[in-house]
Amino acid sequence: MSLSFSLTAALLSLLPLISSSPIQDVQPRAALQSFAVQQVPNPKFQGYDNAGPAALLRTFYKYNVQPPAAARAMVNSTGIVAATPFPAEYDREYVAPVSLGTPAQELNLIFDTGSSDLWVFSTSMPAAQVAGQKLYNPSGSSTSAVLWGHTWSIQYGDGSRSSGTVVNELVTIGGISYASQALEIANGVSAQFSQDPASSGLLGLGFSILNTVIPTSQKTWFDNVLPTLAAPVFTVDLKRAAPGTYTFGAIDASSYAGKIEYTPIDNSNGFWRLQASGYQVGTSPFQPTTIDAIADTGTTLLMLPAAIVKAYYAQVPGSQLHASYGAYTFPCSAKLPSFTFGIGRYRGVIPGAFVSYGRIDATTCYGGIQDQGNLPFSIFGDILMKAQVVVFDAGRTRIGFAAKKV
Numbered sequence: 001m002s003l004s005f006s007l008t009a010a011l012l013s014l015l016p017l018i019s020s021s022p023i024q025d026v027q028p029r030a031a032l033q034s035f036a037v038q039q040v041p042n043p044k045f046q047g048y049d050n051a052g053p054a055a056l057l058r059t060f061y062k063y064n065v066q067p068p069a070a071a072r073a074m075v076n077s078t079g080i081v082a083a084t085p086f087p088a089e090y091d092r093e094y095v096a097p098v099s100l101g102t103p104a105q106e107l108n109l110i111f112d113t114g115s116s117d118l119w120v121f122s123t124s125m126p127a128a129q130v131a132g133q134k135l136y137n138p139s140g141s142s143t144s145a146v147l148w149g150h151t152w153s154i155q156y157g158d159g160s161r162s163s164g165t166v167v168n169e170l171v172t173i174g175g176i177s178y179a180s181q182a183l184e185i186a187n188g189v190s191a192q193f194s195q196d197p198a199s200s201g202l203l204g205l206g207f208s209i210l211n212t213v214i215p216t217s218q219k220t221w222f223d224n225v226l227p228t229l230a231a232p233v234f235t236v237d238l239k240r241a242a243p244g245t246y247t248f249g250a251i252d253a254s255s256y257a258g259k260i261e262y263t264p265i266d267n268s269n270g271f272w273r274l275q276a277s278g279y280q281v282g283t284s285p286f287q288p289t290t291i292d293a294i295a296d297t298g299t300t301l302l303m304l305p306a307a308i309v310k311a312y313y314a315q316v317p318g319s320q321l322h323a324s325y326g327a328y329t330f331p332c333s334a335k336l337p338s339f340t341f342g343i344g345r346y347r348g349v350i351p352g353a354f355v356s357y358g359r360i361d362a363t364t365c366y367g368g369i370q371d372q373g374n375l376p377f378s379i380f381g382d383i384l385m386k387a388q389v390v391v392f393d394a395g396r397t398r399i400g401f402a403a404k405k406v
Contacts, residue, residue, distance in 0.1 A: 052366030068326030101141025112298030282337030
């Protein structure tokens with residue numbers, strides 16, 4: 001299908017509209033650049049039914065934590081969904097185009113704020129490991145240069161892995177290029193990766209400390225282009241059942257209502273890690289409590305402490321911690337309450353309709369809010385981000401949330 005970037009001069013005019021905040025304003029840098037990247041539909045998307053169990057497994061395996069035994073058994077035994085821990089997709093429906101090399105090779109990648117590698121399926125892989133993904137061909141690019149002696153390898157708790165070599169390559173997103181970006185080329189992937197044709201790789205937007213290249217870790221594409229951006233930020237505006245937008249170097253004031261509320265992040269481990277101030281289920285009173293979480297666009301579900309998850313489903317008639325799935329399910333006919341999280345004085349609302357993550361049978365639906373189990377933090381994944389405009393401010397090491405305009 002024909003894919004294109006949304007890059008217009010009009011975005012530059014957005015810079016004066018950057019919102020004020022109680023901490024410090026994001027200050028635009030004159031004569032530099034900003035751009036937007038529109039997600040595009042994934043033509044291989046097969047629908048939401050039974051996507052929930054695989055999404056749960058991907059979340060745990062991504063952070064090398066074993067998921068509930070029942071969840072593993074359900075996915076591995078039924079054949080309903082593939083146990084593909086990574087990459088995690090935007091509802092498995094939307095991906096973003098990235099241009100690699102000269103002449104440009106356009107691949108659909110997943111933008112993941114929970115990791116810091118830029119890796120792609122390539123022509124170096126055995127044909128048996130490719131299931132419809134578009135491949136990067138280093139020999140077909142005049143700007144590809146081998147980064148000698150460097151390799152990469154990613155392995156997850158279920159034994160899935162991907163590994164290969166590294167080149168320096170021209171990488172262009174939204175019309176802004178970095179001429180010598182470390183691009184990790186897959187030479188081989190395990191079956192779990194091959195079974196997922198949703199994308200041809202992943203672009204990490206975490207902090208560079210997370211990068212897995214050895215012997216010398218490499219900077220992310222975002223870190224490399226920061227000096228060219230009008231402001232050291234990117235904004236995530238995901239949508240429910242529609243393509244979302246990533247804006248780099250500016251904040252589109254037309255995308256949100258009210259003000260952006262910022263909170264500091266801890267990036268010492270490479271994540272966009274924050275502390276929320278509490279939660280509210282439906283119209284119940286707000287419950288002050290500290291929620292230690294990371295903002296991760298590469299995780300579909302909203303993963304929270306057990307007590308909070310239990311409090312949520314206590315207000316969903318007929319819901320249960322399903323023994324066979326190791327996860328919360330509910331009658332598809334149930335009306336789900338909203339879920340609200342606190343950031344200082346701000347209250348971010350996730351509509352109840354966003355919490356459903358598809359059917360597991362004719363009458364039973366899978367919850368988009370699930371217990372974080374042994375994960376070391378909660379995960380604010382796409383269930384939450386589709387209801388919020390989220391500002392990732394690398395310049396001030398903070399993250400901001402604002403309500404979407406409706």
